[in-house]
Amino acid sequence: MYEVGPRTFGGKHGGVVSAEAQRSPKPLGQVRILAPLQKMATLKIVTYPKKILKVRAQEVPEITQEIERLIPQMIETMYGSQGIGLAAPQVGISKRLIIVETSDDPRATVRETSRHVRGRPLAFLNPVIVKKSKETAIDEEGCLSLPGIFVPVKRAESVEIVCQTADGSKVRVETGGLTARIFQHEIDHLEGKLIINHLDPLRKFKIRRQLKELVQKIK
Numbered sequence: 001m002y003e004v005g006p007r008t009f010g011g012k013h014g015g016v017v018s019a020e021a022q023r024s025p026k027p028l029g030q031v032r033i034l035a036p037l038q039k040m041a042t043l044k045i046v047t048y049p050k051k052i053l054k055v056r057a058q059e060v061p062e063i064t065q066e067i068e069r070l071i072p073q074m075i076e077t078m079y080g081s082q083g084i085g086l087a088a089p090q091v092g093i094s095k096r097l098i099i100v101e102t103s104d105d106p107r108a109t110v111r112e113t114s115r116h117v118r119g120r121p122l123a124f125l126n127p128v129i130v131k132k133s134k135e136t137a138i139d140e141e142g143c144l145s146l147p148g149i150f151v152p153v154k155r156a157e158s159v160e161i162v163c164q165t166a167d168g169s170k171v172r173v174e175t176g177g178l179t180a181r182i183f184q185h186e187i188d189h190l191e192g193k194l195i196i197n198h199l200d201p202l203r204k205f206k207i208r209r210q211l212k213e214l215v216q217k218i219k
């Protein structure tokens with residue numbers, strides 16, 4: 001999921017080592033840091049209308065080496081694209097794994113378009129929403145798989161989720177506000193559902209040209 005609103009466009013995220021550290025290498029005893037480590041490679045983001053975005057993703061029965069490697073790559077990819085959430089199908093892997101920015105203010109991680117501040121991205125496996133609040137909220141959402149499209153989506157204000165964390169422990173997550181929105185958006189991806197599937201026919205009609213452009217880009 002993108003940060004809400006088009007103001008996130010045009011920015012490049014910062015490197016692994018802060019600009020400060022690069023400018024003035026600090027002596028660590030006899031060791032001097034001369035150059036930042038190479039950035040981790042980011043994954044290619046799959047965009048609409050690719051089929052993988054429309055199908056139900058598979059459960060993750062155990063945390064394999066492949067999953068362990070995938071998690072940091074997905075986090076890197078999310079940050080590199082100014083995202084605050086990412087689901088595995090969006091990087092071409094049809095598995096029930098999502099990354100969610102869980103800091104108190106997820107928007108703060110992408111507020112400055114010149115750099116993407118690292119927040120608290122966490123991986124969740126096999127997430128299931130077990131409770132939804134009756135209260136709902138409508139807010140504009142974007143999606144890394146639907147570049148340029150921002151639409152209002154109605155979501156539960158707060159949710160409870162049962163899932164596993166990256167170390168395999170089963171947890172129950174209770175969350176509200178924007179974080180609850182990110183969870184619902186990413187879990188939708190695992191069901192093959194996109195933000196455009198929430199739209200009424202008139203709203204969908206209004207963005208038909210943008211959708212057509214995305215289809216043509218892929219051809």
Ligand SMILES: [Zn+2]
Nearest residue numbers: 001143144145
């Ligand atoms: Zn999305």
